[in-house]
Amino acid sequence: MTINSITFLSLVRREVARFTKVAIQTIFAPLISTGLYLIIFSYSFQNREVAGYGVPYISFIVPGLIMMSLIQNSFANTSSSLIGAKYNGIIIDFLLAPFSYIELSLGFMIGGMVRGLLVATVTYLVSIYFYGGAIAHPFLALFFAILVSSIFSLFGIIAGLWAEKFDHVSIFSNFFITPLTFLSGVFYSVKGLPGIWSEVSLFNPVFYMVDAVRFAFIGQSDMSPYFSALVIFSLAVFLLVIVTYLFKIGYKVKS
Amino acid sequence: MVYSDRLRDIYGGDFVTTAIKIRDINKTYGELQALDDVNLDIKKGEFFGLLGPNGAGKSTLIGILGGLVKKDSGNVTVLGKDIIKNYRETKKSLGIVPQEITFDPYFTVRETLEIHSGYFGIKDNDQKIDELLNALSLSDKAEIGPRQLSGGMKRRLLIAKALVHDPEIIVLDEPTAGVDVELRNSLWEYVINLNNQGKTIILTTHYLEEAEALCDRIAIMNKGKIVKVDTKENLINSIDKKLIKIQFADSVQGLEDELQEINFDLNKDKREIEIETAKQDLDKILKKINRLNLDIVDMNIESAKLEDVFIKLTSLGGDDN
Incomplete structure (x- = not known):
């Protein structure tokens, strides 16, 4: 497992430059949709508190909305980069160049993380206007954000490698990412869910991500943040191994 | 003095004389035997032609060389290194111009070549990039996106990408398809110059007169097999x-x-x-x-x-x- 810094950084540079060249689509468009959520929820539930948390609703959902931006944009970056590369034929550039498999995994992953973290940071800056901007554990928030963005960047790589056309990526996005995100407690506390649904939510990995970041923001969460950290970290390592293996076998890119 | 050191003395520090050694390569796609027990040696510094009708297996063989295609069996070495075990080294030695025109729509011609230099571990490669842009008549297109290039220009950009890391072995898979005659000549002048500098050139082309004019040795492939390998003169005299x-x-x-x-x-x-x-x-x-x-x-x-x-x-x- 070797990394050539110039080779590796060139891939990261390419991945970051790719989305910044179309910043209106990749940074500002997601920001508008998250901004609309903030406006709607802050005015609709102005005086409401979340049961068991004792914080205003807007303070409760801001970490969830930031997570949502992070997840969707990290995933979108790597998945669209790879399916685009397949579509344009430039996927062979990555195969002909002397990348190690771990360099490919990390290079694409970091590109996705940069976009996810950038959109999440801008979303946070906008959210300061709505809730004041307090973060109980800022370094923990950054740590969780980095881990979550890596997970969904890696998911995006798997989707991009698996997909044979752009439609396939939206299957991943519409049938997995969006439902798992919306049902992860972004907008509510899973403790308050009726009956079995509270337990079912524990099988949703995104729940641990949202919950952990919520702990970092407001100092309260449904689960222990240490347990959430363990789940998130394990998932990130597992996906990194899977993605590196997929690059090694040339999954759907080598004939 | 160890044996390899003695060889180095005799051969001036470079005792590997075979650029590419292909042994018992087989590749099937479902029922189709794309490559059937292919064996081939290409010497260092040769201008080598790989000819055959469509579907003969030329591009599959090149794909295996570059790591685009997985072989079923056999082994390939590039400058003495195995393409699987030492894939990073062998890829640095190879510059492959693929047959299909591909381009990254996000980057200008110059940015494409800068990024590609980086992929091969080369920083600040402006001198080589300018040399290639000039040799391939792309200097005035350096700052525009590839979508604005004509088909022939896009192919020349592919050639520049393959050469940007100054590889020892250059594989040109149909490099002149769609390139007009004048530019084709300037491209060949540049490639001949590279060959004169000691680079190994492997060419596949449908323009047989190009192969006849340029290649020292030629392999003719048909239905996944190498049916003949010889010098151009011997091949022609065989008729x-x-x-x-x-x-x-x-x-x-x-x-x-x-x-x-x-x-x-x-x-x-x-x-x-x-x-x-x-x-x-x-x-x-x-x-x-x-x-x-x-x-x-x-x-x-x-x-x-x-x-x-x-x-x-x-x-x-x-x-x-």
Whole structure:
């Protein structure tokens, strides 16, 4: 497992430059949709508190909305980069160049993380206007954000490698990412869910991500943040191994 | 002194004389045997032609070399290194121009070459990039996106990408398809210059006259097999054919009687004749024509061309090796 810094950084540079060249689509468009959520929820539930948390609703959902931006944009970056590369034929550039498999995994992953973290940071800056901007554990928030963005960047790589056309990526996005995100407690506390649904939510990995970041923001969460950290970290390592293996076998890119 | 050090002394520090060694390569796509026990050695510094009809297996073989295609069995070394075990080193030694035109729509021509240099571990490669842009007549297009390039320009950008890391072995898979004649000539000048500097060139092309003019040795592939590998001269000499073209001052009479057993074409006004014959009959035919005492204005005798070799070997489906 070797990394050539110039080779590796060139891939990261390419991945970051790719989305910044179309910043209106990749940074500002997601920001508008998250901004609309903030406006709607802050005015609709102005005086409401979340049961068991004792914080205003807007303070409760801001970490969830930031997570949502992070997840969707990290995933979108790597998945669209790879399916685009397949579509344009430039996927062979990555195969002909002397990348190690771990360099490919990390290079694409970091590109996705940069976009996810950038959109999440801008979303946070906008959210300061709505809730004041307090973060109980800022370094923990950054740590969780980095881990979550890596997970969904890696998911995006798997989707991009698996997909044979752009439609396939939206299957991943519409049938997995969006439902798992919306049902992860972004907008509510899973403790308050009726009956079995509270337990079912524990099988949703995104729940641990949202919950952990919520702990970092407001100092309260449904689960222990240490347990959430363990789940998130394990998932990130597992996906990194899977993605590196997929690059090694040339999954759907080598004939 | 160890053996390898002695070899280094003898060969001036570089004792690997084979650029590419291909052994027992097989590749199937479902029922199709794309490559069937392919063995091939390409020497360092050669200008090597890899020819064959569509579907012969040329691009599959190149794909295996570059890591785009997974082989079923066999092994390949590049400058003595295995392409699987030492894939990072072998990829740095190879510059492959693929047949399909591909481009990254997000980056300008110069940015594309900068990024590509980086992929191969090269920082600040402006001098080489400028040299390539100039050699491939892309200097004035350096700051525009590839969507604005014509088909021929996009192909030249592909060539620049393959050469940007100054590889020892350059594989050109149909590099001149869609490139106009003038630029084709300047491209070949540049490639010949690289070959003169010691770079190994492997060329696949449908333009057989290009292969004939450029290549030292040629492998002809058909149906996944190498059916012949030899020097260009030996390949051409293997075809026993001469084409005699004679132009007479006036219409000729009596030729049909004199050349009864010979295959010839006489044009409408009976002033020009083309005779295809074997080498050993050349003297006999010329003496027969001489006996007619005709006024000859011009005469030309052509040998077989690479195209004849190609047609013979591929239409027979590979009868020898």
